[in-house]
Amino acid sequence: MATEHQRRHDTRQRLLRAGGEVFARDGFRGATVRRIAQRAKANLAAIAYHFGGKEGLYLAVLEQSFAVARAKYPPDMGVATEAGPEERLRAFITAMLLWMLDKGKLSWHGKLMIRELADPSPVLDRVVEEAIRPLHDRLAGIVGELLAAEADSDAVRLTVMSILGQCLFYRNSQPVVSRLYPGRFDAARIRELAEHITAFSLRALRGERGTG
Amino acid sequence: MATEHQRRHDTRQRLLRAGGEVFARDGFRGATVRRIAQRAKANLAAIAYHFGGKEGLYLAVLEQSFAVARAKYPPDMGVATEAGPEERLRAFITAMLLWMLDKGKLSWHGKLMIRELADPSPVLDRVVEEAIRPLHDRLAGIVGELLAAEADSDAVRLTVMSILGQCLFYRNSQPVVSRLYPGRFDAARIRELAEHITAFSLRALRGERGTG
Amino acid sequence: MATEHQRRHDTRQRLLRAGGEVFARDGFRGATVRRIAQRAKANLAAIAYHFGGKEGLYLAVLEQSFAVARAKYPPDMGVATEAGPEERLRAFITAMLLWMLDKGKLSWHGKLMIRELADPSPVLDRVVEEAIRPLHDRLAGIVGELLAAEADSDAVRLTVMSILGQCLFYRNSQPVVSRLYPGRFDAARIRELAEHITAFSLRALRGERGTG
Amino acid sequence: MATEHQRRHDTRQRLLRAGGEVFARDGFRGATVRRIAQRAKANLAAIAYHFGGKEGLYLAVLEQSFAVARAKYPPDMGVATEAGPEERLRAFITAMLLWMLDKGKLSWHGKLMIRELADPSPVLDRVVEEAIRPLHDRLAGIVGELLAAEADSDAVRLTVMSILGQCLFYRNSQPVVSRLYPGRFDAARIRELAEHITAFSLRALRGERGTG
DNA sequence: CATGAATGAGCCTTCATTCAT
DNA sequence: CATGAATGAAGGCTCATTCAT
Numbered sequence: 001m002a003t004e005h006q007r008r009h010d011t012r013q014r015l016l017r018a019g020g021e022v023f024a025r026d027g028f029r030g031a032t033v034r035r036i037a038q039r040a041k042a043n044l045a046a047i048a049y050h051f052g053g054k055e056g057l058y059l060a061v062l063e064q065s066f067a068v069a070r071a072k073y074p075p076d077m078g079v080a081t082e083a084g085p086e087e088r089l090r091a092f093i094t095a096m097l098l099w100m101l102d103k104g105k106l107s108w109h110g111k112l113m114i115r116e117l118a119d120p121s122p123v124l125d126r127v128v129e130e131a132i133r134p135l136h137d138r139l140a141g142i143v144g145e146l147l148a149a150e151a152d153s154d155a156v157r158l159t160v161m162s163i164l165g166q167c168l169f170y171r172n173s174q175p176v177v178s179r180l181y182p183g184r185f186d187a188a189r190i191r192e193l194a195e196h197i198t199a200f201s202l203r204a205l206r207g208e209r210g211t212g
Numbered sequence: 213m214a215t216e217h218q219r220r221h222d223t224r225q226r227l228l229r230a231g232g233e234v235f236a237r238d239g240f241r242g243a244t245v246r247r248i249a250q251r252a253k254a255n256l257a258a259i260a261y262h263f264g265g266k267e268g269l270y271l272a273v274l275e276q277s278f279a280v281a282r283a284k285y286p287p288d289m290g291v292a293t294e295a296g297p298e299e300r301l302r303a304f305i306t307a308m309l310l311w312m313l314d315k316g317k318l319s320w321h322g323k324l325m326i327r328e329l330a331d332p333s334p335v336l337d338r339v340v341e342e343a344i345r346p347l348h349d350r351l352a353g354i355v356g357e358l359l360a361a362e363a364d365s366d367a368v369r370l371t372v373m374s375i376l377g378q379c380l381f382y383r384n385s386q387p388v389v390s391r392l393y394p395g396r397f398d399a400a401r402i403r404e405l406a407e408h409i410t411a412f413s414l415r416a417l418r419g420e421r422g423t424g
Numbered sequence: 425m426a427t428e429h430q431r432r433h434d435t436r437q438r439l440l441r442a443g444g445e446v447f448a449r450d451g452f453r454g455a456t457v458r459r460i461a462q463r464a465k466a467n468l469a470a471i472a473y474h475f476g477g478k479e480g481l482y483l484a485v486l487e488q489s490f491a492v493a494r495a496k497y498p499p500d501m502g503v504a505t506e507a508g509p510e511e512r513l514r515a516f517i518t519a520m521l522l523w524m525l526d527k528g529k530l531s532w533h534g535k536l537m538i539r540e541l542a543d544p545s546p547v548l549d550r551v552v553e554e555a556i557r558p559l560h561d562r563l564a565g566i567v568g569e570l571l572a573a574e575a576d577s578d579a580v581r582l583t584v585m586s587i588l589g590q591c592l593f594y595r596n597s598q599p600v601v602s603r604l605y606p607g608r609f610d611a612a613r614i615r616e617l618a619e620h621i622t623a624f625s626l627r628a629l630r631g632e633r634g635t636g
Numbered sequence: 637m638a639t640e641h642q643r644r645h646d647t648r649q650r651l652l653r654a655g656g657e658v659f660a661r662d663g664f665r666g667a668t669v670r671r672i673a674q675r676a677k678a679n680l681a682a683i684a685y686h687f688g689g690k691e692g693l694y695l696a697v698l699e700q701s702f703a704v705a706r707a708k709y710p711p712d713m714g715v716a717t718e719a720g721p722e723e724r725l726r727a728f729i730t731a732m733l734l735w736m737l738d739k740g741k742l743s744w745h746g747k748l749m750i751r752e753l754a755d756p757s758p759v760l761d762r763v764v765e766e767a768i769r770p771l772h773d774r775l776a777g778i779v780g781e782l783l784a785a786e787a788d789s790d791a792v793r794l795t796v797m798s799i800l801g802q803c804l805f806y807r808n809s810q811p812v813v814s815r816l817y818p819g820r821f822d823a824a825r826i827r828e829l830a831e832h833i834t835a836f837s838l839r840a841l842r843g844e845r846g847t848g
Numbered sequence: 849c850a851t852g853a854a855t856g857a858g859c860c861t862t863c864a865t866t867c868a869t
Numbered sequence: 870c871a872t873g874a875a876t877g878a879a880g881g882c883t884c885a886t887t888c889a890t
Contacts, residue, residue, distance in 0.1 A: 032883080045851060045853095047885090048887080049850070115331075117388050118384060128388055128392070165382075166373070166374045169384075172380065175329060175336055180345065199420075200420070201416070203415060203416040204413070208411075208415060223875070244859065254876095255876050436853095451755060466854085478880095478881065582832045589809075593804060603764045605793060628839040668862080670864090689865070690864065852888105855888090856887105859884095865875100865878105
């Protein structure tokens, strides 16, 4: 029956969604399957049925999150590869900040993965390989161009980490940031941040190239 | 027996130490008082007796941690106040990295605070006011000098966050960093990182001042 | 296996029964959910699952107890409302004593409520409103008729308490009664007691009406 | 040293007093030695030191309570033995109610012993023999006179229990009484109650004698 | 296919007691 | 003589999982 099949599919989807929200807010350990099932208006045992257990659901949520992130925030932000490296750096930083700080319905995608970095669960390795390394490699390429250096040279590495660090800070230390600087992070402010990080980093890079 | 007396008498200290290690590794929620008591070779109820409960122990651990950090890595690193702002920035960054990445017996101090940022416990507010804000204000002062701007201007704020972000990255995203760049962070490498962050930020600042 | 299924399926009922027995013997605070689960041959967590916790089970036990009492010993003992007040008083007292002193399988019903009176638990208010007040009002009506007075007059109140006091004494002070007058309280003796209290009270009432 | 000796004596007394208050309010099981020590401003271990433990303190408190009760509320209320039985019954009932319901500093004496009846602890036997039976025997004597019957006849027994029941009701069922009849039990009301119970019982007795 | 019911492990806390000075 | 410190035993509760229909 189509209805049955539909409902089954829906339950699965509702669990994925509810799981994403709860995992992002409370972390893997802090989340409880009860709350997820409740929020998804699904039976408690449905999680075990569909995903084999709490960890299975978590993995599925992450998996889906990767796909969504790739589709919604491509690291080139629509900027063609032929564009100059400065433009591509700006696009990268903007995409990353938007992805992490987006307040929309899917805001938990960013939270979720950042949480995984700070509080590693058994699936961290997959997260790194599938989501982080592609981003990192792309950024390393841009920085390499800007520095006129090999992508795996130490100079590039250090610069990549300086840029990533600036971006991740806003998500990773958000509880502190919001206490030090009360104020909302709306879309406009996020673009301001992206612009600052881009300019800040480009100035540092130009100086380095001049020095080197 | 002197041994017995000794073991009995410093139960409080052993609990503080064991608590620090376990809290740093597992977070406030993930940690269990059982494991802490076990590691401290103390009775389970001793935690309630000395600290009133799990939360009390956590607070005591954090407070002790800040005190130790202030003593071991003073934010000025012995650089006199009369020194130039560039020198003081270098000292600040070096102290922060050393504190966070210290691999010694007290290596959990850095982990502990980062965990608190990523997954706030009920005592985050106290942590921010007592430990974070003083550090932040000192850094804002230095940056203000360098930019010739007010310490609470937006330009200073953005720059402060860029610097903090670069520093925190190495602790905050350590699981990822160690996967992307396998290799050990010994004292020499830490000083290299500090030097890079200092130079990177100073170049960016000089550029901004010139531009502004 | 049908046995297994049977055992699984009426866990709720077994918990109610075991809870009644244990609560009656040890009081709300003295009772432990562990002992109740053990006696019910149920899992410890089943109490939380079915009743939300210790207090929920206690409330359910009390409610069931009142329902059983109403069904087994209706306060009118089958005496029609048209009967004279003396006859209805006799029926009321008899029902109350039988309920409280019943030695059958459900002997804990009486104990349970008396315990609640002597050492109130958080649910006493509900007990009073749902179970005690209806009984009290019925008795006040009978006494009002006998005294030809308003049901809420002080004379009626004092008399009602004198009658209730006589009845409750046998359950309330049972440990003392059994020490002062060793001997068993079988059904025949209970009816003797009911007869005595009825006669004693009616004599006192007649005297008062004559005097008033 | 007199000071030392004095303080020691004081600690003991303070523990007795605090124990009485707490035991009366919370019962033997509900009371905690922590709260008692705290209220007595004494060390936690002082209870074990002075009384051997919780039960020892409880016993000592009861023991002291007997003495106080005998001294403050003699069952004859100062009425000479030569007085008529009716007068002595009135004195007995008045003394009993005052003892149980007294709101003064020593109000816990009554509460304490009544609690013991409803929720027997291991020392109930001593309470019955030392405090209850003397009262009972005296009452049985009075009732025997009034009924012109042997003190251990069944008629006397039933009447004694009817009178005790009326008195005990106000203490034993106090939580319910205060809900059914909101209003304070001051000294004047207590004397009213005593008068009612006396008159009620005397009318019942006169009727019985007339009948018998 | 999906679910209400049940399970066992583990957690934090409270308590009366004992110990060593 | 008195006390701060430490102990072991329970107690109520939550959680992820499994079971039988």
